[in-house]
Amino acid sequence: MSFSLNRATLLGNLGRDAEIRVTASSVEVTSFSVATTYSRKNQDGNFTEETTWHNIVAFSLSEYTKNQLKKGAKVYVEGRIATREYVPRDAAPDTGKRYITEIIAERIIPLNPGRGSEYGGYSSNSATSSPSGTDEPVINSSGKDDDLPF
16 A cells, blocks of 8 residues: 655635635535745845745635635635646637646635734624724724735
């Protein structure tokens, strides 16, 4: 018997809001992208950053988790790497198949609880809702620049 391991662990920022769709068999599929950044010293001795984008696919997420998956949010993702082939709907018949590599998420941990106060999103937590007590977005007024790679 041979042993193998297919495991991916990512800690990064969402590049876009999560997209949620339902398959023909009524399975809810959530997809989003996560950016991870690698810093290294180049030949001149200066640090450079390289950003890698990862496609994430998750099945049947909780409402809480889906609501946290907004552009710019920091997230921990653990899962397996999968490559699938598809034919684009709008492609000419002779273009053939395309391939995409994705992380099939088995664990997702949003790392920005109460996002409304920091990223201008909506929050269902009354402790981080707007001062007026409504569900209006709260805008970050700290003036500090975030270090998102996009």
